[in-house]
Amino acid sequence: MRIAVIGGGAWGTALAQVAARGGQPVTLWAREPEVVEGVNVNHENRAFLAGVALSPTIRATGDLADLAGHDALLVVAPAQHVRAVLGAAPVGSTPLVLCAKGIETGSRLLVGEVAQQVAPAAPIAVLSGPTFAHEVAAGKPTAVTLACEDEDLRNRLAERIVDPAFRVYGSADVIGAEIGGAVKNVLAIACGVVEGAGLGLNARAALIARGFAEMTRFGLARGGQAETLTGLSGLGDLVLTCSSTNSRNFSLGVGLGQGRSAAALLADRKTVAEGAHTAPVLREAARAASVDMPVVEAVNALLEGVPVRQIVEALLSRPLREEAQ
Numbered sequence: 001m002r003i004a005v006i007g008g009g010a011w012g013t014a015l016a017q018v019a020a021r022g023g024q025p026v027t028l029w030a031r032e033p034e035v036v037e038g039v040n041v042n043h044e045n046r047a048f049l050a051g052v053a054l055s056p057t058i059r060a061t062g063d064l065a066d067l068a069g070h071d072a073l074l075v076v077a078p079a080q081h082v083r084a085v086l087g088a089a090p091v092g093s094t095p096l097v098l099c100a101k102g103i104e105t106g107s108r109l110l111v112g113e114v115a116q117q118v119a120p121a122a123p124i125a126v127l128s129g130p131t132f133a134h135e136v137a138a139g140k141p142t143a144v145t146l147a148c149e150d151e152d153l154r155n156r157l158a159e160r161i162v163d164p165a166f167r168v169y170g171s172a173d174v175i176g177a178e179i180g181g182a183v184k185n186v187l188a189i190a191c192g193v194v195e196g197a198g199l200g201l202n203a204r205a206a207l208i209a210r211g212f213a214e215m216t217r218f219g220l221a222r223g224g225q226a227e228t229l230t231g232l233s234g235l236g237d238l239v240l241t242c243s244s245t246n247s248r249n250f251s252l253g254v255g256l257g258q259g260r261s262a263a264a265l266l267a268d269r270k271t272v273a274e275g276a277h278t279a280p281v282l283r284e285a286a287r288a289a290s291v292d293m294p295v296v297e298a299v300n301a302l303l304e305g306v307p308v309r310q311i312v313e314a315l316l317s318r319p320l321r322e323e324a325q
């Protein structure tokens with residue numbers, strides 16, 4: 001199976017490295033000419049994954065036309081750019097493995113739904129889970145969910161995107177896998193705020209648990225399955241991202257919790273904190289579906305500049321309720 005990766009950020013590069021293990025050829029499309037040159041000449045992506053020696057069988061290109069003739073395309077552009085990049089790529093009926101985590105602003109569509117609009121003939125799979133790119137590229141043990149309704153395609157993809165330290169669990173629940181990844185980024189910002197404002201570990205654990213309740217309510221309302229939400233792409237990724245400053249979303253939250261403005265924290269950053277883009281559109285989608293998501297509401301208020309203390313008071317003074325509600 002000839003694999004190409006669309007997106008030369010940290011995660012696209014790490015996935016290219018997984019697909020290239022054992023000396024298999026992989027094509028990596030990157031937007032930045034310096035990334036293309038660095039990967040081809042020095043076998044390093046200094047801009048987004050510095051310090052990792054990449055397989056010489058990864059060939060980078062800046063030309064989307066070079067993606068033609070592959071058997072599967074891994075889509076790893078940030079969620080807000082998937083529509084434009086896929087629209088310009090020669091996709092046809094090539095299977096797409098969606099690896100971005102987010103919801104498109106405006107359309108409120110998950111990345112897989114965007115892909116279905118842009119490339120209706122292409123079968124869809126979703127790869128998601130607790131996966132810091134640096135750890136995967138370094139060959140540290142990692143497990144992911146690979147969701148695809150077509151069992152045969154799912155098995156063929158799982159056999160190809162694998163290595164001894166990268167363990168793939170199959171699922172037919174594409175929507176559930178996507179919702180976990182999109183929602184956890186927003187919740188990770190909240191956990192970062194708790195860290196930055198020094199609110200303590202009890203508060204962080206409470207946020208993870210109540211945030212997971214929100215993820216579950218939203219996921220079930222959108223047709224996802226409970227087993228997927230409690231799995232690697234849901235709870236697994238939530239726990240990872242809510243507990244480490246290696247997470248860009250958590251780090252953004254730390255800055256907000258320290259009283260810095262979202263605009264200042266997001267200005268000029270080269271790497272993507274998807275939660276900042278997903279938060280407003282997730283709030284819209286939740287309100288439209290009458291799903292109660294108070295932590296997501298709180299993250300939006302923080303991004304809009306409401307002081308942390310006011311947000312915490314508002315969360316703690318909500319009417320008492322049963323935990324299972």
Ligand SMILES: NC(=O)C1=CN([C@@H]2O[C@H](COP(=O)(O)OP(=O)(O)OC[C@H]3O[C@@H](n4cnc5c(N)ncnc54)[C@H](O)[C@@H]3O)[C@@H](O)[C@H]2O)C=CC1
Nearest residue numbers: 008009010011012031048078079081100101132133271272
């Ligand atoms: N970094 C990680 O550990 C993981 C990231 N992801 C997801 O993968 C997706 C990509 O993230 P990273 O690879 O981490 O990116 P990154 O933060 O390392 O790099 C930014 C990426 O955005 C691209 N970009 C910027 N402006 C663009 C535009 N106008 N059009 C197209 N692309 C543009 C850059 O070319 C670069 O590839 C995100 O949805 C992220 O949530 C998922 C799992 C792990």
Ligand SMILES: O=C(CO)COP(=O)(O)O
Nearest residue numbers: 129130131132247248249
């Ligand atoms: O999705 C990720 C880990 O699974 C990466 O998280 P961040 O985007 O917050 O760095």
